[in-house]
Amino acid sequence: DIQMTQSPSSLSASVGDRVTITCRASQSISSYLNWYQQKPGEAPKFLIYAASSLQSGVPSRFSGSGSGTDFTLTISSLQPEDFATYYCQQSYSAPRFGQGTKLEIK
């Protein structure tokens, strides 16, 4: 099984900050990597697919990059509504999610 490891597990930042979350796969997954955002009490929201493609309707301040085993999600200028938990997920084989990164207000 392919394991997904996110870092950091939690992060404090301020509105306007640039934030980067990292996701590492235990083996190469090419670009089969998705990112989701989840707010408390809500369902996950699909943000980015195929490592760097922005889902329709997602603000352009979100971007993804990487291939192989190392990936990043970047939020260029944090907005109040961006404070949430973010999950990476590989779709190369049986879907598996990272453990999540909780983004909190500093």
Place this chain on the structure above:
Amino acid sequence: EVQLLESGGGLVQSGGSLRLSCPASGFTFSSYAMSWVRQAPGKGLEWVSTISGSGGSTYYADSAKGRFTISRDKSKNTLYLQMNSLRAEDTAVYYCAKEIYYDSSGNFDYWGQGTLVTVSS
């Protein structure tokens, strides 16, 4: 607008059964694979099962194999998850999720609000 509305969750004793339902609307149901993803209280996301658009192909996580059965009814635009031999570790919110392709791809673009399954030991 895509809508997915899970139901059927509740409290069940260890070893018991439940059937979850997820009526779908706002898209051509038979054109997309559908999946179940769960989230234990305070924990991360875990894929459970996927069914292709036709219903002819099904896939399960190891934790679900032999106990859970995914199915779909094209006439009712509804996804199901039959869960048998439930264990305490199956306690979670179960989400119904639409995939972006007809066949399983592991890309979940729309999610329902979830239904809570609690298994008491």
